[in-house]
Amino acid sequence: MLHDPDLASTPLSADAAARYRRHARDWLASHLPTHMRADSLDYRSPTLEESREWEAAMHQAGLAGMTWPTVYGGHGLGLREHLAVNQEVGALLMPDSVSSIGKELAGPIIMGVGTEAQKQSFLPNILAMREFWCQGFSEPDAGSDLARLRTKAVREGEQWRINGQKIWTSGAAKAHYCLLLARTGTVADRHRGLLMFAVPMDTPGIRVVPIKSIDNKDSFAEVFFDDVVVPDSARLGAPDEGWAAALKVLTIERATNRMYRPWRFESEMGFLVRALRSDPLLSRQLEDAGVQRQLGDVLGEIDAHKGLVHRSVDQIMAGESVGARGSLTKLFWSECHQAFAGFALSQVSQIGPQSSPLAQRARKFFTQAYLFSRAETIYAGTSEVQLDLIAQRILQLPREH
Ligand SMILES: Cc1cc2nc3c(=O)[nH]c(=O)nc-3n(C[C@H](O)[C@H](O)[C@H](O)COP(=O)(O)OP(=O)(O)OC[C@H]3O[C@@H](n4cnc5c(N)ncnc54)[C@H](O)[C@@H]3O)c2cc1C
Incomplete structure (x- = not known):
């Protein structure tokens, strides 16, 4: 949603934007269940299914995917409306999205470098909360310095064979797809020869091992790729575009994600x-x-x-x-x-x-x-x-x- 200034260039008039903000405020006030408000005495941690239903309802009400084109399930609005909704969301202590990696990282990348078929197949499912994504970038020896990553993708005709290990992968256990950054050349190539994939998490050879965090949640995991074979259609962008796409993800993560x-x-x-x-x-x-x-x-x-x-x-x-x-x-x-x-x-x-x-x-x-x-x-x-x-x-x- 925030990847491309073109998508932020269809703002409403000031009046319409104010009406949109009021709509967001009124809808959230009347629909957010009390037990999802962290400052309510009725609060209880929502189940994944409750969060999924809640976020799907937000999308239906026009409060998610504001800047995504309507053809992909978005609302075709501007970044100001996105900001207005975020301000209203922040005014209530509601749970964080259980699909922020899909909505705020994978979605913008798919819109930026994906094929038309990939856009049509992935984007509406992200917004409707039918599919969750995880981000497979960090590895045991490549965190701050991602250019050291070793997970290898080798082309075999019309498919790719992937071997390696990721770590700290948030939401891996529930994810349907992994936004995977892998290497097509050697580690000495550093930023060159990196490639991004949309890997279905139920592909044979993927193993997810949850890691407990300090707050006692299983929110991230190690993910092992042992001879994982995906078709060339799982590739997101050209073989040398991986690093540029990864930088876009990191910029969104740092500046505009969870506005x-x-x-x-x-x-x-x-x-x-x-x-x-x-x-x-x-x-x-x-x-x-x-x-x-x-x-x-x-x-x-x-x-x-x-x-x-x-x-x-x-x-x-x-x-x-x-x-x-x-x-x-x-x-x-x-x-x-x-x-x-x-x-x-x-x-x-x-x-x-x-x-x-x-x-x-x-x-x-x-x-x-x-x-x-x-x-x-x-x-x-x-x-x-x-x-x-x-x-x-x-x-x-x-x-x-
Ligand atoms: C809650 C949580 C969720 C996460 N979710 C994901 C996810 O979904 N997907 C994913 O791919 N990753 C995820 N990560 C991983 C995260 O991106 C890495 O932990 C982070 O980039 C740091 O890498 P590292 O842990 O390997 O530490 P290292 O890079 O090994 O750093 C260790 C220490 O050295 C310091 N250091 C490193 N390089 C430099 C330098 N050049 N100059 C000065 N100091 C330096 C660091 O600041 C740090 O203090 C998550 C991490 C956390 C904590």
Whole structure:
């Protein structure tokens, strides 16, 4: 959806855009089940099927695939409408998409480099939540430096034989397809000779081994490819286009994926304050000048983060590439949100069985948020890597020798 300025160039008039935002707000307010709101006392973690149904309903209501062409199941709107919906989504503490890799990474790549047949076969199924995707980039020896990846794809006539191993593959256990980055040449070729594939996860020779994360979820996995044979029609783009396509994925991941983040961050901060206020003992923490200063700092960070999102949208709308500035956005949101999660956890650590029910809910929420936030400065490129990119590509500083 965000891969191509052309897709962001059919904005509605200001009036129609405002009506669209109201529609998003009203629809979400009247349809989001209370048990899916993390700040509700009725909250329970939705099952995969509940999330699937919810996101399919959002798509039907015009709240997913906003910028995708209608011929592929999208709504043919502009990036501003996409942003407006994201702002409304972020205003409610609803679950993250269970198909963000399909909707925000695989979909844009397929639109960018896929054949017409691939677009028609994959894109509508992603939006209708019939098919989930995972992203098979990282390997045990190739994470920050993806150019070291070893998973090998060898052409055999009209098919490809794939051997290798991926790791940290989010959502692999539920995925129908893997957006796989593989090597057609030797490791010495580095960025050349990389190729992207859409590999069906039920192909013989694929083995998924779940990895438990710190928050006790099986959200990612190791994926082994042993003599996996796919037809040439599984190839996404030309043999040497793999690296350029991978960079597009990484730019989306860093700059524009989950655009609702700062608005959700604001909702989390609002929840923390409401939860502390709901309890006479805990509300005293809010009188502390140090706590007030920290909350004020967080508010400033949220505003700055909103500014970075708006700037990315403006750049894409103007036909410019976000490029290395995506690293600035990624670094900023992950570091600020991780620090906030630590602060929030310290505020809810006094909450016990005698505290108000909302405070107890907040304790569970912020404990999970804190644990997951440890990963935020790692996935989509670590903070150190973003700092390197900012130094070299934005500030044009010399590389360290
Ligand atoms: C929750 C989560 C979900 C993920 N989901 C996926 C997924 O779906 N698909 C996928 O392909 N990958 C996924 N990843 C993997 C993620 O992209 C990698 O973990 C990340 O790119 C870092 O690679 P690495 O783990 O190999 O660490 P390494 O690259 O080995 O880095 C180790 C340490 O060295 C530092 N370092 C490395 N290079 C440099 C450098 N040049 N300069 C300074 N410091 C450096 C790093 O910052 C880090 O601190 C996920 C990771 C997490 C945590």
